[in-house]
Amino acid sequence: MRKLSLLLLSLLIFTACTQAQPEATNELNIYSARNYDVDKDLLLRFESETGIKVNLFEGKGDELIERLKLEQADPIADIFMTVGAEALYPALQNELLADLDLNTAKDTLDANTYGDKWVALTKRARIIVYDKVNNPTPSVKNLEDLSDPQYLGTILSRSSTSSYNLALIANHIQNDGYETTRQLAQGLVKNFARTPTGNDRDQAKSVIAGLGQYAIMNTYYVAAMERSTDAEEVKVAQQLGLIYPEETHVNISWIAKIKDSPNPDNAQRLIEFLLSESAQKEYAERNGEYPALNSIPVSSLLLPWDAFNKAEVDYETLGQHNIETIQLFDEVGWE
């Protein structure tokens, strides 16, 4: 009898915990791989300004794409936002996204940072960092230099499983072809100071610790470390020198409406809100990103947007190279 009661209790707990499926009321359902504090604060502000209740579901980009595919016949999400352009191609190929009307917002954006069904919220450059104090005159200008044998045992990078490295190498394949990129990656891997481990911040710290001379990382981490509450991280950021490669790879964090979603009008309002000047300022000031709106100033640690040369990139087809990029990583042994 007691066991039966326990079983009934467990069923009651499920019922209590089970959430009802969201209906098309004044709500907005978001699948987001942008897991930053600034995003949560912006969403709270959007909620209070518009009265639209935001339901946030967080996860990693590729997992969320998988969920969107499975739910395609009956979508729950209204908005999908993520941190890498490599997810754009699978989203478009699987027809997950709805048409997006950007109106006059287009006029303030770079031409390659929006499409018919998506728009970039922010941009991130993938650069090379070094120790300004112990290596005041670096002789490196771009990734190709780093693949030279003279830099044996000096390069630090995070794992090839990182979507940022995936996009970086995919961009190179897109512009230079598979074989040239393979040789570049092979050279880099031979020069690794250690097996890739940790995230971008760890690479920067390892440069300052003297475990390597150059590290590959995203610009927004440098700015974020400089604002960190950890005093040691701030010291590391202040000691870092930045090298923007001659053709700097720029990745985007983008947002889109989901096709046939329950609340498309609310989704449109959110996108307009996040592209507004005040929201874009938040991305720049609090997260160290290059905002989609070029008029917004960025962290003083970073070069202004128009002060460096960007590599050509077609974001809509970048993800087409995902599979051969991963195969390239395997072939050159970039773990």
Next chain:
Amino acid sequence: MFNWKRFTKISSILWILLIFILFSETFTLLTKPTNENWQHSVRYVLGDVSVNTLIIVGFSTFFASLLGIFLAGMVTLFQFKGRKLFSFLFYLALAFPPYVLAYFWTYFISYTGTLQTFLRSLNIPYQATWFVVDPKFMAIFVYTLSLFPYIYISTKAIINRSLGNYIENARVLGYSYPRIFLKLILPLSLPARLSGGLLVALEVLSDYGVVSYLGIPSFSTAIVRSWLRFQDFDTALRLAALLMVLTLVLLAIFAFIGRRIQNLVPIKGKPLQPTALKPKHSIYLVSMLTLFLFLSFGIPLIQLFYWSIQSLASIRLNRFISSLSNSLGLSIGVSLIILLIAFVLANHGRIQKSFISFIAGKLTLLGYSIPGSVIGILSLIFFLNLRNIIPIKLNQSIILLIFALIIRYAGLAYQSIEQGFNKLGLRFNEAAQVLGKSYFNALIKVDLVLLKPALYSAFTMVFLDIIKELPLSLLLRPFNFNTLPPRFISMPMMRCWLNPPSLL
């Protein structure tokens, strides 16, 4: 009239059919031609992945065994102040998810971490290379620390219950304690180490959080990568099939050794009386155990607590509380269901040792060795196929997550309850039957009471594992049903969220 024996037999057959249908998608793939991704994986990936997996599983099991036996020996052989407290605290190591320990220790020894910052603040010269740790060593270290309780629990039980006579005799004959350890405890606790070691091996095999964070190519990361990055379901399931074959081989090896040593020790002997230590030795032992606990768990706990205080302002309490209540509710409820299923299955094996009970047991354990993400995929396919027969939105409901959790963790409860039944034997039940009770009546009124320790142990282990479960929660949780592990991993400034979930 309710026939319990028939009920357990039918339940076992249905369970086998369910698991078989669930995994059949994987095995039918093996009959189809391979694609380019698979050929690429075999050429460039499979070697490293297999070697890494075997190294990490092997060494983690080995070191967890050493640690588990040593600590079990200390708290059973000797009487010292705080013995019961230490005994309890060693159980608590199970509450630390391995991925939390991996995050913490990686941070702790990093350039801006607590250790190096402390050394720099005192101007103590050091080389940064001293703190560079191979990710595989870090993985083995955290798995050992978080999983040794499986071996600790079973070894402690067997020493207390079955080795009392031997140890007392050895003491009387003047054996030194190192000799007692090496000549008696080590060999005679093999059955316990085997069952605990199997759980450690299966849990390491299926783990995703640690190897993913440390960037170690392993079966679980390769499966997820194939599925999500390559968008290649075929290759992901082929790798999963390989992993299942590896698991079946492991289960067969453990079963073979288990059969050979099943008569090694009596089921029950005289309870062991711990020896009182001299004050000096007592102090050494207590200091050593305290140091171990402090270094392994005390430091992470203090750091996590400190971060918790720091980030109190940024914790959105209402969402945290909702995640917490979701996690607790789900874990308790699913654990109870799993307990019930495992109880029925183990019971069938007890009453009738047949081919059905053997297969049911092994298939149940199989689920425990498969990464949560794979169980997630298979469950999704299963329910999507089921939707063609029963038109309900099952793939979007919490039933899917519960189903996947049951398949994943039934093996853990089954193992514990099966062992409980083995140690109990049938004599109490048969005695009750002689006095006129039916088997089922005797089971509920007599056996169940004596089985309580095994049931509590099963419940605790399953509960703790569910509450730590990452991949299944990430993939299958219903919209707006956030549980703690996904909330934890989605914060880039992990220290903000690191604390509350693991402090639970």
